[in-house]
Amino acid sequence: MAEVHIIGQITGATGFQVSGLFCKWSLQLGVGWRVVEGVTEGQTQVDCPVIDSEQTSWCHPVDIHLATRGIQGWPRIILQVFRQDDYGRVDLCSYGVIHVPTCPGTHKLTCHTWRPTGTFFEEVQRSLIGGGRQLLSTEYIHSGLDRYQLQTTPMGMVHLELGILLRNFEKHGISY
Template identity: 45%
Template sequence: MAELHIVGTLIGASQFPASELCCEDWKLLEGFESAQTQVDIPAEDSNITLWDHPIDVHYSTNSIEGWPKMQFQVYHQDSFGRNELYGYGVCYVPTIPGTHEIDCVTWRPVGSFTDQLWSFFLNATPQLKNLDIIHNPTDRYQLTTESMGKIHLEITVICRNFQNYGVCLSTKQ
């Protein structure tokens, strides 16, 4: 079997409208791993939320079909401990072995005028009922969304025995 190892760190997030962020239910879409980070309350002069959450996953496969993606949901926690959706994001795990710094851009649905009023007065932002839309671009283009911040990752991709299945993964230059 060919093997894929993904080791690294979910570093944090930046460029969101407020701090006090956590990343809930991030997961590798083709695997079974999921987790939640702690809520970081950065110093007032800091422009990045730090999570430093470890990533360590191992797969075995005999093809590159269904290459893993990482899916994220970022939430802002208010002073009452309520979590407000701040964004969804998805990115592919690089197919090139080596260490990679990844910035995953995030977005959230805007919703109708009524949804926007709820969001403004009650911090009840619209959320997706079906999370498959996050990583399916055909369905996502039908949504009205707004850009949010970025999630920062540093991961090392280690590939083993892919050449035995006719797959040549080039090395990072």
């Protein structure tokens, strides 16, 4: 079987205009993929920067070893950014998805995120007391089938640094 090693970190986020952010992430795989070792989902700590609220730092490690019989269903990382306020309430900030690079090496990646928008009243309520629209299923984050029907607004960016190691792909007739 061909193998993929993903080693790196979710470094942080920029452009969110709020502090107290944390990120939940999960790795989505196709049918022919198998996790050999590592954790395929996690959550960063909450970062409350005192000096610069534009820059959020997480440095959350990612270390996953995968095996596959083909390249169909190549891994992608699903991101959900949340905000924890001073009272401990948690609100969704944004969703994002980014494909794991297909070539070996070190990659600095930026995932642009978005959130669903509501009616004028819902948006005013969201800005004053929190809350807001959320997806009922995370399937809409990475599936383009029904996502085009959503009204969304762009949010900040999540930054990742991933090292990709590929093994035995040439034995299975896959060149990169």
